[in-house]
Amino acid sequence: MAGTGKSLLEARDLRVNYGAIAALSGFSLKLMEGEIVSVIGANGAGKSTFMNALMGMVKLAGGTILLDGCPLSTRTWKAVQGGLALVPEGRRVFAPLTVEENLRIGAFTRREADIQEDLDWVFSLFPRLKERLGQYAGTLSGGEQQMLAIARALMARPRVLLLDEPSLGLAPIVIRDIFKELRRINEQGVSILLVEQNAKQALLLSHRAYVLQTGRLLKEGNSRDLLQDPDIRAAYLGQGAGRGAA
Amino acid sequence: MSFSLSTLIQQIINGLSLGSVYALIAVGYSLVYSILLFSNFAHGGFLVVGGYACYFLLTQWGYNTAVSMAGALAASGLVAVLTERLAYKPIRERTPITLYLLIASMGVNIVIENIFVVTVGGRIRALPQSTFPTGVFELGGGVTVSASDILSLVVAAVFLVLLQLFLTRTRWGLAIRAAACDLRTAGLMGVNVTFLIALVFFVAGLLAAVGGIFLSVRYSLYPQLGSITTKAFIAAVIGGLGSLPGAVLGSLILGLAEMLTAGFISSQMRDLVVYSLLVLILLVRPAGFFGRPAGEKI
Ligand SMILES: Nc1ncnc2c1ncn2[C@@H]1O[C@H](COP(=O)(O)OP(=O)(O)OP(=O)(O)O)[C@@H](O)[C@H]1O
Ligand SMILES: [Mg+2]
Numbered sequence: 001m002a003g004t005g006k007s008l009l010e011a012r013d014l015r016v017n018y019g020a021i022a023a024l025s026g027f028s029l030k031l032m033e034g035e036i037v038s039v040i041g042a043n044g045a046g047k048s049t050f051m052n053a054l055m056g057m058v059k060l061a062g063g064t065i066l067l068d069g070c071p072l073s074t075r076t077w078k079a080v081q082g083g084l085a086l087v088p089e090g091r092r093v094f095a096p097l098t099v100e101e102n103l104r105i106g107a108f109t110r111r112e113a114d115i116q117e118d119l120d121w122v123f124s125l126f127p128r129l130k131e132r133l134g135q136y137a138g139t140l141s142g143g144e145q146q147m148l149a150i151a152r153a154l155m156a157r158p159r160v161l162l163l164d165e166p167s168l169g170l171a172p173i174v175i176r177d178i179f180k181e182l183r184r185i186n187e188q189g190v191s192i193l194l195v196e197q198n199a200k201q202a203l204l205l206s207h208r209a210y211v212l213q214t215g216r217l218l219k220e221g222n223s224r225d226l227l228q229d230p231d232i233r234a235a236y237l238g239q240g241a242g243r244g245a246a
Numbered sequence: 247m248s249f250s251l252s253t254l255i256q257q258i259i260n261g262l263s264l265g266s267v268y269a270l271i272a273v274g275y276s277l278v279y280s281i282l283l284f285s286n287f288a289h290g291g292f293l294v295v296g297g298y299a300c301y302f303l304l305t306q307w308g309y310n311t312a313v314s315m316a317g318a319l320a321a322s323g324l325v326a327v328l329t330e331r332l333a334y335k336p337i338r339e340r341t342p343i344t345l346y347l348l349i350a351s352m353g354v355n356i357v358i359e360n361i362f363v364v365t366v367g368g369r370i371r372a373l374p375q376s377t378f379p380t381g382v383f384e385l386g387g388g389v390t391v392s393a394s395d396i397l398s399l400v401v402a403a404v405f406l407v408l409l410q411l412f413l414t415r416t417r418w419g420l421a422i423r424a425a426a427c428d429l430r431t432a433g434l435m436g437v438n439v440t441f442l443i444a445l446v447f448f449v450a451g452l453l454a455a456v457g458g459i460f461l462s463v464r465y466s467l468y469p470q471l472g473s474i475t476t477k478a479f480i481a482a483v484i485g486g487l488g489s490l491p492g493a494v495l496g497s498l499i500l501g502l503a504e505m506l507t508a509g510f511i512s513s514q515m516r517d518l519v520v521y522s523l524l525v526l527i528l529l530v531r532p533a534g535f536f537g538r539p540a541g542e543k544i
């Protein structure tokens with residue numbers, strides 16, 4: 001599913017500081033309805049900060065976030081109600097809760113009557129979760145936890161699914177499976193915003209991409225073009241592409 | 247004192263009754279700890295608010311027991327919510343270091359205590375005789391059980407079961423359990439974290455009031471009554487801070503240890519045994535029975 005040309009989520013000139021450190025110094029990004037956009041960047045580039053800023057988890061020092069052209073609330077729970085759901089870095093499943101409870105808390109903003117249908121939907125994407133409904137999330141493998149974290153976010157029925165380094169710490173074969181599911185999720189109408197250090201996987205999946213370097217935009221363009229870009233190849237796809245296995 | 251079966255049974259009954267009151271209070275400590283990772287020593291103050299609210303509703307305004315109790319629970323819950331808003335939230339928003347919250351809570355406890363000293367005076371009061379049933383039942387062999395013991399056991403059990411049902415069967419209960427595991431991530435699920443924290447404080451305050459009322463019946467009511475929560479806090483630590491079943495188990499162990507010491511050794515040895523027990527258990531199991539081993543506890 002490619003973009004339809006209607007702007008869904010837009011970040012304008014976002015600035016975030018941690019004390020004296022400027023983590024984001026004026027980063028802008030646009031996500032069209034139906035699109036997959038990725039943000040790639042090295043360690044400490046500000047990728048997680050950007051995601052947290054969108055979700056209202058860190059305080060903005062400047063800039064605006066628009067959803068459907070309207071300012072998005074800086075309160076996290078309102079951003080979720082507005083249609084954003086984040087799969088946080090490091091998965092962060094609720095380890096002492098069961099798989100089912102994790103999915104139900106993901107549906108916190110939903111009406112009880114809709115939950116069963118949404119459960120069926122995420123089971124169709126990740127059938128393995130269905131077999132493990134009663135299992136504690138902390139006992140799942142890393143790949144299963146990532147699936148659960150994605151499914152949990154989907155239970156909010158988001159219009160934009162945000163993912164912070166979904167490939168982190170996973171074996172290449174598991175990464176391929178998960179990225180395949182992400183494409184399927186997108187084909188079912190969910191727009192996706194992905195941040196990754198695993199530039200190759202991210203560029204292969206996304207339609208467009210932004211390269212973030214120390215809080216600033218370095219480059220943006222079609223993912224296919226960026227994959228061929230000599231600078232990007234040298235900086236992010238050379239040794240950098242092997243990071244998933246590191 | 248020599249061993250006798252009737253003393254044993256008698257002290258077990260007394261211990262369970264005392265332990266059940268500790269449990270109501272200990273659960274409040276654990277509930278707040280599980281979400282915000284600090285020991286809220288203002289909890290004793292909430293208990294005192296509950297005790298006095300019940301006293302004045304009964305004596306000054308002449309309400310019946312049920313209305314007075316309900317009013318006391320609400321008052322204590324609201325004071326707990328207000329304390330969080332005015333004293334803890336500003337600190338939480340400035341620093342992630344929970345030690346400041348702990349210190350603030352000690353301050354709040356002293357403030358609440360002294361508000362009562364200044365406004366109603368430090369004298370010891372008793373809830374009116376007619377408030378709770380006062381009968382004593384003879385179980386044979388000299389073993390007796392008082393109606394108020396039975397009542398406190400039953401009421402504590404009812405409130406603890408209600409709390410358990412709330413946590414396991416409701417949407418907000420699930421949110422609280424998720425927040426206990428990871429507050430930030432719970433926020434990402436669309437849970438209004440500010441409201442959730444207020445809700446947790448309300449529930450903790452409400453349970454403290456129940457404990458406060460029963461302690462006022464068992465002992466009497468005075469501004470420093472809240473210091474008894476130290477024992478409930480110890481019970482929560484023994485059970486594992488942040489764990490509700492742990493808080494209940496720890497409370498029953500503590501209540502029994504106290505009463506058995508009183509029955510078989512001497513009443514003066516009660517605190518010695520209780521505090522030694524705490525040190526011993528912390529030596530063997532630093533995280534308590536059901537505590538999360540990782541992370542510091544303050
Ligand atoms: N809570 C914080 N307090 C202070 N500095 C922070 C905090 N979080 C992030 N930073 C700093 O902000 C910068 C951006 O961090 P961020 O986590 O956004 O990077 P990232 O691109 O997600 O990196 P990674 O790929 O390692 O996850 C870094 O220099 C980091 O040290
Ligand atoms: Mg990051």
